Structure formats: structure tokens, C-alpha cells
Amino acid sequence: MKKILSVLLLLCLFLTACSKDGPAETEIFAMDTYMRIRIWGDNDLLHDAVDEIRRLERLFSVTDEDSEVYALNQTGNAELSADTAEILEQAITLSERTAGAFDPTVYPLVSAWGFTTGEAHVLTREELDVLLPLVGTEHLRLEGAAAALTDGAQVDLGGIAKGYTAQKCLELLSEKGVQTAMLSLGGNVQTLGTKPDGTAWIIGIANPEAPSEAIATLTFTGSMAIVTSGGYQRYFDLDGTRYHHILNPETGIPAETGLSSVTILTQDGATADALSTALYVMGMERGIEFWRESNDFEAVFITQSGTIYATEGAAPLLGGCEFEEITR
Ligand code: AMP
Ligand code: MG
Numbered sequence: 020m021k022k023i024l025s026v027l028l029l030l031c032l033f034l035t036a037c038s039k040d041g042p043a044e045t046e047i048f049a050m051d052t053y054m055r056i057r058i059w060g061d062n063d064l065l066h067d068a069v070d071e072i073r074r075l076e077r078l079f080s081v082t083d084e085d086s087e088v089y090a091l092n093q094t095g096n097a098e099l100s101a102d103t104a105e106i107l108e109q110a111i112t113l114s115e116r117t118a119g120a121f122d123p124t125v126y127p128l129v130s131a132w133g134f135t136t137g138e139a140h141v142l143t144r145e146e147l148d149v150l151l152p153l154v155g156t157e158h159l160r161l162e163g164a165a166a167a168l169t170d171g172a173q174v175d176l177g178g179i180a181k182g183y184t185a186q187k188c189l190e191l192l193s194e195k196g197v198q199t200a201m202l203s204l205g206g207n208v209q210t211l212g213t214k215p216d217g218t219a220w221i222i223g224i225a226n227p228e229a230p231s232e233a234i235a236t237l238t239f240t241g242s243m244a245i246v247t248s249g250g251y252q253r254y255f256d257l258d259g260t261r262y263h264h265i266l267n268p269e270t271g272i273p274a275e276t277g278l279s280s281v282t283i284l285t286q287d288g289a290t291a292d293a294l295s296t297a298l299y300v301m302g303m304e305r306g307i308e309f310w311r312e313s314n315d316f317e318a319v320f321i322t323q324s325g326t327i328y329a330t331e332g333a334a335p336l337l338g339g340c341e342f343e344e345i346t347r
Contacts, residue, residue: 042201045069049076050181052205056188059199059215064192071188072204078103079180081126081173082135092126092173097166104164106176106183106289113179113293114156117309121297122268124168126175127153134264135177139255141262147271154268178265182246182292185209189242189288206247206295209288213240227251227279227321235319235327235340237284244288248295249280249321265299276302279323284333285316294318303328307345 043062046055049072056068078100080086091097099107110123127150133139142150158172168174176183181204189211192200199212201220210220219240223233227249237245250263250273267274276299283295294316298306303320310318310330317332319342327342334344 042199047072049073050080050184050204052181054205055201055203057201058192058197060197061195064195064197067195068188068192068200068202071191072184075102075180075184075187079106079176079184081130081175081177088174088176091166091168095168095170095172099164099166101164102183102187104161104166106179107159107161107166107174109183109289110176110179110293111156111159111161113290113297117294117297117301119155119268120300120305121178121293122154122156123174123176123179124154124156124158124172125178125266125268126173127171128266128268128271129175129177129264130173132262132264132266133255134253135175139257139262141257141260142271151271154271178248178296179289179293181205181207182209182244182288182290184288185244186288206249206252207244207288207292208246209242209244209291211242224282224319224321225249225251225280228325233339234321235342236338237282237319237333237336238338239336242286243284244286244291245282245284246288246291246295247280247282248299250274250299251279265296267300274300274302276300277323278302278320279325280321281306282319282333283316284318284336291316310345311347 042057042059043065044057045065058064078087081088087099087103114122153171158169160167185202185204185207201210208222219238222237222245224235226232226234230251254261254263263273265274281295281298283291285291317330319333320328327340328345329337329342330345
């Protein structure tokens with residue numbers, strides 16, 4: 020009992036440690052990544068934020084046998100709860116918007132490559148020929164809360180779930196009166212409001228060659244979602260070749276477009292997440308074209324040769340590195 024009390028005390032101390040001047044803060048492991056939650060103001064709400072992340076993880080996981088996505092993938096039919104229906108609807112819309120570069124039905128490929136099973140395997144031409152026809156949003160029907168997949172098709176929300184979760188979590192905190200918070204869910208960062216002392220947010224962009232270090236920073240005030248996709252975030256090496264986890268849904272193989280990472284800046288977390296995956300698949304040239312046709316996001320590209328490019332709305336925020344500006 021004494022032990023439990025001292026653990027509880029330690030936990031309370033940790034949760035409130037920074038609360039006097041700075042934020043209350045906690046770290047958890049969820050959705051296969053480390054997540055950090057910071058809230059300025061009300062420490063008690065850290066628990067609400069953690070609960071919300073865990074709740075959404077239980078719905079969206081492709082590997083948790085109790086999740087709604089798992090049930091849909093196994094049976095081809097599911098009556099979904101509001102969040103799963105909403106994220107799927109957003110995923111379909113973003114897939115259409117990106118002409119399939121972001122595709123929530125890539126799971127047959129992702130799983131065959133071993134990215135979720137831990138059994139790394141390079142797909143043969145024959146295997147690709149069998150799996151590729153199962154990929155495409157035409158295999159996924161969503162009518163209200165009812166979802167259906169054609170035979171063999173499977174959904175993977177890995178390219179959008181963290182962004183959606185960050186968005187929902189900040190909306191929940193906001194409803195509960197929080198004015199300032201920051202979530203860092205793996206490569207997904209989302210801020211709410213401005214810090215009470217008025218100082219800017221400074222968010223690092225990971226160095227693809229040394230991901231624990233920042234290669235550049237983004238400095239701004241206010242609410243923003245900043246999401247980075249990069250081959251360096253998950254991969255395996257086999258016979259001297261590196262195979263990463265962002266697949267080109269047209270070819271079924273890891274997207275190789277000369278990019279090391281793409282960072283998207285926008286207001287909505289799910290949009291930022293899906294677009295970072297999509298632009299990584301598109302590559303710089305198509306990505307820039309897509310940016311010119313859009314007006315709701317900015318981007319930072321890092322090429323495999325180490326050059327950094329920033330769209331004209333991202334450029335004024337970017338620091339700590341040399342870069343080329345992309346104009347409209
Ligand atoms: P992200 O890190 O957000 O770019 O998402 C990558 C994850 O999304 C992968 O680990 C897969 O689970 C899934 N994924 C891979 N390729 C795609 C794609 N082209 N469209 C949508 N999701 C993908
Ligand atoms: Mg993504």
C-alpha cells in the first residue's frame with residue numbers, strides 16, 4: 020500500500036512538476052509511437068487527453084483484435100462509431116483530393132511487406148499482381164455509419180490516425196476550457212493557442228539522417244498542425260537495400276521520389292497527416308504542383324541530397340538552415 024501511495028505521489032509530482040509557470044506534461048506510448056502532451060492551465064485534463072488518445076487508438080488500430088478497423092478488415096462489414104466513420108470519410112475525401120497518392124486501402128500491401136506483422140518481406144512481382152487489384156477506395160463503401168469492403172480489401176488508417184487524434188484531442192481540451200496546449204504524437208505536432216507568456220512555438224523538423232536531431236525549426240504563434248512523413252521513420256534493410264513504410268499505391272512498393280521527408284503545415288490535424296503521406300508519394304514536382312492548386316497548406320521538402328525547400332507561406336517560419344523558397 021505504502022508503495023502504491025509513493026508511486027501515486029511521484030506520479031502527481033511529475034504531472035504537476037511544470038505546472039507553476041510552464042505546462043503540465045506527460046508522455047505515453049500509443050499508436051506505436053511516443054507521444055507527449057502539454058497543457059497550460061489545468062493539470063487534471065492531462066488524463067482526459069490520454070483517455071481520448073487511448074479511446075481512438077482502440078477504434079483505429081489495424082492489429083488490435085477488438086478495434087473497429089480490425090472487425091471491418093476481418094469481416095468486410097462493420098457498423099462504425101462516429102469517430103471511425105468520420106476518419107474514414109475524411110480519408111476517402113483526402114484520397115480523392117490527392118488522386119490516390121494517399122490511399123486508406125493500402126493495408127493488404129502494408130501487411131504483406133511486414134510493416135505491421137514484424138516479418139519483413141520484399142514483395143515479388145507475382146505477389147504485387149495479386150495484391151494491387153485489392154487497393155483503391157472503390158473497394159471501400161461508406162454509407163453513414165455502415166462500412167463495407169470488397170473481398171480481400173483492407174483499411175489502414177496509419178497515414179491519418181495520429182493527425183485525426185491530435186485534432187480531436189485538442190478539440191476536446193478546447194471544449195473543456197483549455198486555451199493553450201501542444202501535442203506531439205510521433206511525427207505529428209499540433210498546437211492550440213499561444214503560450215501564456217506570448218513566446219512563440221518553436222517546432223523542430225527532424226534531420227532525416229539523424230532523426231533525434233532537428234535540421235531546421237518552425238517558429239510561429241497560434242494554432243497549427245505540423246506533420247512530417249519520412250521514409251526514415253519506419254523501414255527495414257534487406258540484402259543491402261532499404262525498404263520504407265510509405266508505399267506508392269499504384270506500384271505497391273515504397274515511394275522513391277528523391278525525398279527524405281515532407282512536412283505539412285495546416286490548420287486541421289487529419290489533413291496535415293494525410294497530405295504529408297500523399298506529398299511524400301507524389302515527390303517534389305507533383306507535390307509543388309498540388310500545392311499551387313491548393314490554398315490550405317504550406318510545405319517543407321527535404322531531398323535525399325539534403326536540400327531543403329519551403330513553400331512561400333512556410334519560408335518566413337523556417338530557421339536554422341539554408342533553404343530554397345518555392346513561389347506560387
Ligand atoms: P505517415 O507516417 O503518416 O506518412 O503514414 C505512413 C503509414 O501509413 C504507413 O506506416 C502505413 O501504415 C500507411 N501508408 C503507407 N503508404 C500509404 C499511402 N500511400 N497512403 C495512405 N497510407 C499509407
Ligand atoms: Mg500521414
